Amino acid sequence: MNTKYIDLISQTFDFPQEEFKLENKTLEFHDIDLMQLVEDYGTPLKFTYLPQISNNIQRAKGWFKKAIKNNKYKGKYNYCYCTKSSHFKHVLDEALKNDIHIETSSAFDIDIVESLKAEGKITNDTYIISNGFKRAQYVTNIARLINDGHKNAIPIIDNYEEIDLLSEEIKGKFNIGIRIASEEEPKFEFYTSRLGVGYKNIVPFYKNQIQDNKKVKLKMLHFFINTGIRDNAYYWNELAKCLKVYTSLKKICPSLDSLNIGGGFPIKNSLAFDFDYEYMIDEIINQIKLACESEDVAVPHIFTEFGSFTVGESGGAIYEVLYQKQQNDREKWNMINSSFITTLPDTWAINKRFIMLPINRWHESYERVLLGGLTCDSDDYYNSEQHMNAIYLPKYNKEKPLYIGFFNTGAYQETIGGFGGLQHCLIPSPKHILINKDADGNISTKLFAEQQKSEDLLKILGYDGQ
The missing domain is CATH 3.20.20.10 (Alanine racemase)
Known part of the structure; x- marks a missing residue:
């Protein structure tokens, strides 16, 4: 009986895909070991995979070059x-x-x-x-x-x-x-x-x-x-x-x-x-x-x-599921260690959907859930995927941490969310890293911004003693 999360994805989509595959039972994005990122930097985490920006520009240039030639x-x-x-x-x-x-x-x-x-x-x-x-x-x-x-x-x-x-x-x-x-x-x-x-x-x-x-x-x-x-x-x-x-x-x-x-x-x-x-x-x-x-x-x-086509597919965010709340007979809320309103504001403002996949535990059974953010705002949630009417994730187990990734988030989210500024309910902006790949395919990472500290927000609010 096929009851594992990997079975659900394999039966629903063509998988693996160009940018997504499993390696050692965990998800890779453009050959980036996402669990290694989690281990190295923790969560919540935002990342920018810089080579994808050039990839999309060159794709578009190639399409136009071909069309111009075909049509003389x-x-x-x-x-x-x-x-x-x-x-x-x-x-x-x-x-x-x-x-x-x-x-x-x-x-x-x-x-x-x-x-x-x-x-x-x-x-x-x-x-x-x-x-x-x-x-x-x-x-x-x-x-x-x-x-x-x-x-x-x-x-x-x-x-x-x-x-x-x-x-x-x-x-x-x-x-x-x-x-x-x-x-x-x-x-x-x-x-x-x-x-x-x-x-x-x-x-x-x-x-x-x-x-x-x-x-x-x-x-x-x-x-x-x-x-x-x-x-x-x-x-x-x-x-x-x-x-x-x-x-x-x-x-x-x-x-x-x-x-x-x-x-x-x-x-x-x-x-x-x-x-x-x-x-x-x-x-x-x-x-x-x-x-x-x-x-x-x-x-x-x-x-x-x-704009979005240039930079959108370069971005991603990784969260940990902190806790599961069973609010009634049908609804299970997986609470993430960040906020959708502050880190992926388009999900709240215009109901935009991104690719969402677990990073680990693909070979375990799954369940239907809702995803909730940390703020006290009732709108801080993410409740459905465009390709299905619900979110399915590996079953919550407090003894086995579950990490989830949102992908192709590189356009608008930082500026709409107010990068480096105040966030709703003072939820701090997550750590942000830049990822690159050299000509030999070696991947390197660089810290772009640390997670916001309380003193960063207090200074903006005027509590810095001045």
Whole structure:
């Protein structure tokens, strides 16, 4: 009778998978011995597997290269990293090994860009695509970057006032893009994105503010929808509307030569994940080419801004099950030694699901459980997996510690959770380590941040005696 946890996974999914396998009856992630991490660093623990950042960038570059070749597409492709997914220096350092460009979304992003320039990590040839609503400091920082010689900085115009604001501070001519305010899926609470300029208003906006403006040159049209790149009627319909705007604009604006299709590639969130990236990219390139050919305009260079796709699959978190509470005849609560609200806030805020697997005890019997965090908040729980209607884990045994891992958590969790700051119920941020792999496949680890101490939090709260 197959009643062990390994049997459940093997019968439900194709296992092992590229990044997950069992070695000595415990889980490995990209050949990383996770139990060894637990023994070396303890739990709760967060980690970043840096090589996966480069892996995903190179995968995407390869798909676009193939699609461009297959479709005999005349434009070039530029990969931009969306910094808001993770601003950490170790992330940018790894990503920039791959000849990429940067997308920014706020004023302090420009300070990061300038720091990276000072280190020689990026140059004036690196595209800096600046999105977002631009308050005064953001405008000033963009202007400083351009005035210092970064001609490949392209602010993306979000509203009708930004051209004038930028013109006041930028010396000489500069390039811009315009963001399309896409129409949202019918299930959204609003019809049109708050970001950008409406489809019907873009050509009149160009004619009124840009066409005769000798200081400004329009180079890029920016397109992005909140649901990301998906193979559904909504995405293809919005892309078709975008291409109609592009071709109309191109006919009256010779300087327009680039189309930014944003980001939004999904990342693996269960062992059953299946997304045909190669097909999607090939079809996007095909649709762009067909639209331009039908209107007899040159195809644009393609830009993307992948954030979660770049860094998401590099991250993970490991917890220990501290205790099991049987609250009624049906519900067993496994209490972890941390908090979901503070360490994986997307599970609480937007009900996001990550891959969750035990690290050890795979060859023991399993049970259905709920997972609870340490805070006194009723919302601090994780109760279901996307691939099944419940969580199943090896049976709790207080004599045998059980460790569980959440994987592909590398995008947004640290910044949304407030890295280094106050956490809900003053639950400390866990220890964080960086994991690398050399050319010979040898894995090395480095402590990035210790677990927060009480004095760290008390100082923030004003209890430091000053």
